[in-house]
Amino acid sequence: MPQTEKQMTIPPELPEILKQYTKSAIKTQPSDLIEWSTRYFTALTKGEPLPIKERPERITLSNWAVLTPQFLKELHTKLGGRLTIETNELLDMWKAQGLPEDLFTSIIKVGCLPDEIEWLKFLALACSSLGVTIAKTLKIATEILSSCHENGSARIPFSTFQFLYTFLADVDGEVSGTQVNRMLTYLQQEVIGPDGLIKVSDFMNNPKVRLE
Incomplete structure (x- = not known):
């Protein structure tokens, strides 16, 4: 008689762990995400300080453009007062400015933003990748x-x-x-x-x- 496969159990705290991990990755912007992730989860398991660091106001990823408040101001102006925007449309506007797609995806994940994005929520999270603290954001x-x-x-x-x-x-x-x-x-x-x-x-x- 074939052995019944053991059912996988997903810990209830997993979504929150992944949410905090994504936020930490945005704050730190490691050059080697895999190596940093290994150190992050090892520290988390051992109860040690997590490898999170505050960054300066500018973000540089690969050969992408540098994210600055000015870029976000330009996006806000282009939206012309719209309160919501489709994810794909905003992504096209984001990439048209040469901004990093990985950062866009991380912002969407952290905020659990739906396909119809509330612009102010996206803007707040994008600013948080620059400001780090809530007050600076x-x-x-x-x-x-x-x-x-x-x-x-x-x-x-x-x-x-x-x-x-x-x-x-x-x-x-x-x-x-x-x-x-x-x-x-x-x-x-x-x-x-x-x-x-x-x-x-x-x-x-x-x-x-x-x-x-």
Whole structure:
């Protein structure tokens, strides 16, 4: 009688492990992904510090163009105010600027973005590959989205900031909902003026604001 094959069991924590692995790969951008992945999972198994490093604001991959806030600003302008875009269309626009396709794919995976992409979510994750921390990511995103400046400080509607911050904190997984709500409530009640706009200086230079 043939031996029954043993059914494979997928650990329930696997999706979260893969999500954190992908985020770490985006932050580190290793030159040798296979070698780095081996070190990553070995360290994870042994409970040792993971081989993750912060990178400078620019990203260079292979012979691809360098990802910069300016590239993302150009993409945002080309979208002309559209809130959503098909994945294939955005990928074509991304590659037309010579940007790395691997990074595009990683952004989609980290955000679990569907075929119909919410542009602000994609932009937030693309900015996170430049800013690393949530605060720096929001600074870059605000400067890209801002259509006006006050005393040299970029400004966006607080509702947009709220959406970006909530989304980034959720993807990060290390910032509690309580912390997010506390910061948003403080900003809305104590910082935001009657124009409903938030400036970079409101959350980057305010000692009472801790977004991480």
